Amino acid sequence: MSTLKAKLANAIPKMQDEIKQIRAEHGEKILGTCTIDQAYGGIRDVSCMVTETSLLDKFEGIRFRGLSIPECQQQLPHHPEGEEPQPEGIFWLMLTGEVPTREEVDGLTQEWRERSTVPAHVFKTLDALPVDAHPMMQFSTAILALQTESKFAAKYREGMPKKEYWSWAFEDTMDLIARLPQVAAYIYRRTYKNGEHIAPDPTQDWSGNLAHMLGYDSREFRELMRLYLTIHCDHEGGNVSAHTTHLVGSALSDPYLSLSAGMNGLAGPLHGLANQEVLRWVFEFREKLGVDVPSKEQLEAALWDTLNGGQVIPGYGHAVLRKTDPRYMAQREFAQKHLPEDPLFKLVGMIFESAPDILLKHGKAKNPWPNVDAHSGCLLVHYGMDEYDYYTVLFGVSRALGVLASLIWDRALGLPIERPKTVTTEWIKEFVKQA
């Protein structure tokens, strides 16, 4: 058994006992209530689910097992060639609650390398799709095609007992994460680089190998990937990609089926696709004006045009956050360090100066501040990756770490099939008459 799995095998019974005790002593206490407004309004702020891997505070931002993004950047092992944390480390942290050692991270890199072979039929499935199919549809399809490899599904058919669920969810998760870089890179190269694929480099870590197979071999791009794949991994359990993965998994659908479903949610423009929309918005507007960096007046006019046209300003606002997303700030710091003179970075900075005031004047968005998606594209463009339709796939590779770590815990804790109660408007009309 791998060190990580052994650690989990040790941690799970303790957590099961703790939860058993909490439920026995406090099971009747009210955690959250739901008003009629909340029932119609996307169930905001109703505490009704448990997710172990991370917790979001509306003012402070995300904490992974208690660690903020700056703390993760400081405490998680860095790759020897740079300063950014390796995503292997945050996966370990999310699963075990412990910061791994350098050796533990290297062990995980090695284990993912050994599990990384993608079956040929997955590439054939991708090749059967039109080359201009959206990369997120390709990504979700490839994850589904990988499902033939599910050990969880095979063991379920053989009649595995409940206590083994987490163990096979773990095996599927490890295989799946190991294979995602090659799948993601294959989609990129077939869609944008005439199908000229690049073989994996077995000397690289998980992020470095993805950078290499995408065709970006600079040290700085590898560092960007390490940061990017770390900070996009998880945002507690209620966001669309995490909640969908959890919900589908609750039917004991295996990790492949669950992740593919989660990725379909990530592909929505109000969620992960916003990173593509930000760049599309910026490119279209620059092209219209014929300038690289517009004046403040031109920018503000474009922001108002978007709002007056009934569209959202992509990359701004959030369902939970009420301040600038620390994931935005981490990327801004990366840009200040590596590309301070980049014209697109300057434009992203100008939007940061103007958009919040305009959104406040517009008076609708509860949070006028930028989220993670407002910044990621400009970093990728700087290194030459300007195919913005692809960006959400990179978000998805990272998001897999968090949602699958949670899925393992879901099975370890025996969480049941999810089935909230719904009511009709007729029912509500009767209810308010009597209330």
Ligand code: CMX
């Ligand atoms: N631009 C214009 N209008 C906005 C807005 C924005 N960036 N953000 C919110 N609003 C509007 C909403 O559309 C809503 O309008 P209606 O009353 O007409 O329906 C109103 O303000 C209130 O919305 P809210 O309560 O502030 O925001 P929600 O919790 O409903 O939605 C989010 C959150 C992220 C979907 C929304 O802010 C948005 O659409 N932002 C732009 C898309 C985006 O960047 N998404 C990425 C989020 C991060 C991620 O998941 O990756």
